[in-house]
Structures are given as C-alpha cells and as structure tokens.
Amino acid sequence: MEIMATPSNRLILQSDWDSAVRERNGKAWVSFKSATPPSEYSEVCGHGRSPEGLPYLTTKDEQFSVSDITKKSVVIAYNGETASLSRKFVAPTITFSAIHNPNKQVTGLDTSSGGLGVSSDSEGNLRLWQTDTGEVRRKLEGHVGDVYTCRFFPSGIVVLSAGSDMMVKVWSVETGACAATMTGHKAAILDTAIVDRGRNVITTSRDGTAKLWDVGQQQCLTTFEELRGDVNCCSLGSPENSIDLGPANNALSDREVSTDGKMLLLGCENRSVQGFGLQSREQIFCLNCDSAVNACTFVSEVFAVCGTQEGRVYVLDLRNTSTPLTSWKESRGPVLSLLAHKGGFFVSTGDGSCFHVSDDWATSTELTGSDCDPLYKVCSDGTSIYTACRDGAIRRYSLTYL
The missing domain is CATH 2.130.10.10 (YVTN repeat-like/Quinoprotein amine dehydrogenase)
Known part of the structure; x- marks a missing residue:
C-alpha cells in the first residue's frame, strides 16, 4: 500500500485560458505548485491562430513548455531543478x-x-x-x-x-x-x-x-x-x-x-x-x-x-x-x-x-x-x-x- 503523507505537486492554468490566449499577445498565467514551497509562476502567451484555427502558444519561462495544442486543449510541462510534471488542460466546449x-x-x-x-x-x-x-x-x-x-x-x-x-x-x-x-x-x-x-x-x-x-x-x-x-x-x-x-x-x-x-x-x-x-x-x-x-x-x-x-x-x-x-x-x-x-x-x-x-x-x-x-x-x-x-x-x- 502507498499512502502519500503530503500533498503532491500540481500544475495550475488560468481558468479561462482558452479565451485569454485567443488573440495575438493574449496571456494566461500558469503555476507549478510544489509540495515544498515556493511555487513557480509563468505565462502562456498567444500569437494568433493558424489557418486551421489552432492557437500558436509559447511560454514566458523556459521551465515551462507547451505541446499537443488543439482548439480546446493543451499539454503543459514543467521541468525544474528538483521536479518535473506534465498535464493536459481541457477547456469547455x-x-x-x-x-x-x-x-x-x-x-x-x-x-x-x-x-x-x-x-x-x-x-x-x-x-x-x-x-x-x-x-x-x-x-x-x-x-x-x-x-x-x-x-x-x-x-x-x-x-x-x-x-x-x-x-x-x-x-x-x-x-x-x-x-x-x-x-x-x-x-x-x-x-x-x-x-x-x-x-x-x-x-x-x-x-x-x-x-x-x-x-x-x-x-x-x-x-x-x-x-x-x-x-x-x-x-x-x-x-x-x-x-x-x-x-x-x-x-x-x-x-x-x-x-x-x-x-x-x-x-x-x-x-x-x-x-x-x-x-x-x-x-x-x-x-x-x-x-x-x-x-x-x-x-x-x-x-x-x-x-x-x-x-x-x-x-x-x-x-x-x-x-x-x-x-x-x-x-x-x-x-x-x-x-x-x-x-x-x-x-x-x-x-x-x-x-x-x-x-x-x-x-x-x-x-x-x-x-x-x-x-x-x-x-x-x-x-x-x-x-x-x-x-x-x-x-x-x-x-x-x-
């Protein structure tokens, strides 16, 4: 049996991220919440959309990265000195x-x-x-x-x-x-x-x-x-x-x-x-x-x-x-x-x-x-x-x- 005594790490993305980054220069905050503080914060930045309607997204800080972008989902990864974590975030249709x-x-x-x-x-x-x-x-x-x-x-x-x-x-x-x-x-x-x-x-x-x-x-x-x-x-x-x-x-x-x-x-x-x-x-x-x-x-x-x-x-x-x-x-x-x-x-x-x-x-x-x-x-x-x-x-x- 495995029982974790302390809360595990989390990635948190701004709740309305899909609308926040829809336009060019749009931004949404993202954070890595560590079980051992402090947490780290960054931004997901929008750079317009492709002809297929998919957003172009980047992150402000190199510890964070984005991939697998669709109209309503994105995968965000955090790679720090002591921890790494990846999550898919899905917005409501x-x-x-x-x-x-x-x-x-x-x-x-x-x-x-x-x-x-x-x-x-x-x-x-x-x-x-x-x-x-x-x-x-x-x-x-x-x-x-x-x-x-x-x-x-x-x-x-x-x-x-x-x-x-x-x-x-x-x-x-x-x-x-x-x-x-x-x-x-x-x-x-x-x-x-x-x-x-x-x-x-x-x-x-x-x-x-x-x-x-x-x-x-x-x-x-x-x-x-x-x-x-x-x-x-x-x-x-x-x-x-x-x-x-x-x-x-x-x-x-x-x-x-x-x-x-x-x-x-x-x-x-x-x-x-x-x-x-x-x-x-x-x-x-x-x-x-x-x-x-x-x-x-x-x-x-x-x-x-x-x-x-x-x-x-x-x-x-x-x-x-x-x-x-x-x-x-x-x-x-x-x-x-x-x-x-x-x-x-x-x-x-x-x-x-x-x-x-x-x-x-x-x-x-x-x-x-x-x-x-x-x-x-x-x-x-x-x-x-x-x-x-x-x-x-x-x-x-x-x-x-x-």
Missing part, C-alpha cells in the same frame, strides 16, 4: 449559464445518452434541458426545499430525485409529471442509486440509514441501519464472482429485483466507507478514512474509489479491503464528486478543479473553466463530460479532447 439562476449553486446533475440533462440548484429548482443547446424543456415541480440529487433511470425517460424534504420522487421526462413519491426517511436524503433498470432504488440520508425501495408500490423493502451517522453518498456495483457478498437470502419479497451479485458502497460522515452485500444485507467491510467520505464509486469489478472532506482519494481493492490499495492527497479542496471513466475516474473538488485519474492511479488531465468555485457534480453522457458549479453554470467538455 460550451458553458450553459441560463439553465439556472447564476446566483444559485448547481448541486445536482445527470445526463442521458438521449440528449437530455437534469439538474437541481440551491433554490430547490429541478430542470430538464437539452444537452446540445441548454434549452430548458421542463421544470419539475413538487419538491419542498433543496433537491440534493437527481439522476436518469437507464431508459433515459424517467428521472429520480430527492432532497431536504425527505421525499424520493420519480418523474416522467415526456410529461414532467411526478409518477411516484416515496417517504420514510427522517432527515434529508443526500444520494441515490438505481438497481438494474429501476424497479428498485436506493437512498441515503442524514438520518443515518440507507433504504432499498420498491418503486412500483412506493414501499421500503429494507433499511440499512447502525451506520453511525449521516450517510453522504452511495454507489452500486457488481464485483467479480470471487468476492464474497454474504449468503443468499431466500426470504426476499418478489418486489426485489436484480439485487443478487450487487455490492452497495456507503460513504459516511463518521469517516468510514462501508460495503454491503445488497441482497444478503451483510456488511462486507468497513474502512476508516481521514475525514468524512463525500463521494464513492466503483471503477471496475475489483476496484472502487472514495474521496473525503480533507481532499484525500482512496483506491480500494475489493478482494482485500483491510487497507486501501493506494491513497493520496493533492493540493485541492474537498472531494465532492467521482465519476468512473475508462478504468480510471474523474474527481471534482471544492476548489473548482476537476481532474482525471488514469487506470494506473496517476493524475493525467485537468478540466478548466471554474474560477475556484466548487464543482458539486461531474457526469457523462458517453460523448461529453459535464460539471455542475457553485457559480450557477453547467460546463460541457468533449471527450475527443481528453
């Missing part, structure tokens, strides 16, 4: 600023492969919109208070939402009508997961429980209790067959569908990430972290990852959960959201950064755009990555540049 009030935080976000997005803000608004134009198609009204989580069912035509009003709601994308409402939690609902095609869903709450629901009859099938504090996040995965998920449960309701072979991850305020056999209801492991666990997700059949309030990322090997496979902390804010992608994962944080960690657990790519405003959620529709920000904007990044 479009920023949607009118879906929500710019003065309100966008806290919930999901997108479908059918060209639709759903998002929620700190004013309790729930919006359904087109991912190509940002045009709001429907306002989903019925929650009372903040909506903390929203996501599409696999069909892409149904939305699941929940929030401070302790209600779980299911919405029709086609009509905007609320098709079902489930109640039973005693405090705000912070996260949800969908089992298979969606006959059952999972919710986690500040009341210290997670619940498995039957959507059709709007009833709770089981409650995971004694989790010792707020349950901030959850993720559902299907680990490889060698991982023991507990004994088969022969007393299941016929309303419980496709829970066999599933592991439920729960990230808790008490600094733990816990794994349960969804069908067996048995706890498989409990790993203590450095601080409250804000986000967790499965990366593959054998790896999962979680992120904490102190900004530390933990990678877990589900075949041996007694200790994390690796753990590290970068010079960033709290981890707020995780998204599995190509054997690795994206991380969004409280300081406005969003970065991709490759399948060898190394940071490779940074998404720019947020000027230090927290990014509460990161998601994908298969062709683009989207982020939800405190500044009220939703940004889209093309996967062709990543």
Whole structure:
C-alpha cells in the first residue's frame, strides 16, 4: 500500500485560458505548485491562430513548455531543478449559464445518452434541458426545499430525485409529471442509486440509514441501519464472482429485483466507507478514512474509489479491503464528486478543479473553466463530460479532447 503523507505537486492554468490566449499577445498565467514551497509562476502567451484555427502558444519561462495544442486543449510541462510534471488542460466546449439562476449553486446533475440533462440548484429548482443547446424543456415541480440529487433511470425517460424534504420522487421526462413519491426517511436524503433498470432504488440520508425501495408500490423493502451517522453518498456495483457478498437470502419479497451479485458502497460522515452485500444485507467491510467520505464509486469489478472532506482519494481493492490499495492527497479542496471513466475516474473538488485519474492511479488531465468555485457534480453522457458549479453554470467538455 502507498499512502502519500503530503500533498503532491500540481500544475495550475488560468481558468479561462482558452479565451485569454485567443488573440495575438493574449496571456494566461500558469503555476507549478510544489509540495515544498515556493511555487513557480509563468505565462502562456498567444500569437494568433493558424489557418486551421489552432492557437500558436509559447511560454514566458523556459521551465515551462507547451505541446499537443488543439482548439480546446493543451499539454503543459514543467521541468525544474528538483521536479518535473506534465498535464493536459481541457477547456469547455460550451458553458450553459441560463439553465439556472447564476446566483444559485448547481448541486445536482445527470445526463442521458438521449440528449437530455437534469439538474437541481440551491433554490430547490429541478430542470430538464437539452444537452446540445441548454434549452430548458421542463421544470419539475413538487419538491419542498433543496433537491440534493437527481439522476436518469437507464431508459433515459424517467428521472429520480430527492432532497431536504425527505421525499424520493420519480418523474416522467415526456410529461414532467411526478409518477411516484416515496417517504420514510427522517432527515434529508443526500444520494441515490438505481438497481438494474429501476424497479428498485436506493437512498441515503442524514438520518443515518440507507433504504432499498420498491418503486412500483412506493414501499421500503429494507433499511440499512447502525451506520453511525449521516450517510453522504452511495454507489452500486457488481464485483467479480470471487468476492464474497454474504449468503443468499431466500426470504426476499418478489418486489426485489436484480439485487443478487450487487455490492452497495456507503460513504459516511463518521469517516468510514462501508460495503454491503445488497441482497444478503451483510456488511462486507468497513474502512476508516481521514475525514468524512463525500463521494464513492466503483471503477471496475475489483476496484472502487472514495474521496473525503480533507481532499484525500482512496483506491480500494475489493478482494482485500483491510487497507486501501493506494491513497493520496493533492493540493485541492474537498472531494465532492467521482465519476468512473475508462478504468480510471474523474474527481471534482471544492476548489473548482476537476481532474482525471488514469487506470494506473496517476493524475493525467485537468478540466478548466471554474474560477475556484466548487464543482458539486461531474457526469457523462458517453460523448461529453459535464460539471455542475457553485457559480450557477453547467460546463460541457468533449471527450475527443481528453
């Protein structure tokens, strides 16, 4: 196991670098933030554009260099006396600023492969919109208070939402009508997961429980209790067959569908990430972290990852959960959201950064755009990555540049 005690080095590029260097003589700042100060600063300088529309870029100081320049991305390298580092920086292809009030935080976000997005803000608004134009198609009204989580069912035509009003709601994308409402939690609902095609869903709450629901009859099938504090996040995965998920449960309701072979991850305020056999209801492991666990997700059949309030990322090997496979902390804010992608994962944080960690657990790519405003959620529709920000904007990044 490798655990880094001190924050690792970072390269940071001005959030709006792509527009700053668009014209001749344009400039954007870049810095190498060292784990052992002082940091070093320089500038990326624009010198116009090629006939193909690509910017001509140079750096002010020889320790920094640029390469692999495209319309929306650039690779910047730092080579100093004691350290060297290289990162790809990707700018958004479009920023949607009118879906929500710019003065309100966008806290919930999901997108479908059918060209639709759903998002929620700190004013309790729930919006359904087109991912190509940002045009709001429907306002989903019925929650009372903040909506903390929203996501599409696999069909892409149904939305699941929940929030401070302790209600779980299911919405029709086609009509905007609320098709079902489930109640039973005693405090705000912070996260949800969908089992298979969606006959059952999972919710986690500040009341210290997670619940498995039957959507059709709007009833709770089981409650995971004694989790010792707020349950901030959850993720559902299907680990490889060698991982023991507990004994088969022969007393299941016929309303419980496709829970066999599933592991439920729960990230808790008490600094733990816990794994349960969804069908067996048995706890498989409990790993203590450095601080409250804000986000967790499965990366593959054998790896999962979680992120904490102190900004530390933990990678877990589900075949041996007694200790994390690796753990590290970068010079960033709290981890707020995780998204599995190509054997690795994206991380969004409280300081406005969003970065991709490759399948060898190394940071490779940074998404720019947020000027230090927290990014509460990161998601994908298969062709683009989207982020939800405190500044009220939703940004889209093309996967062709990543």
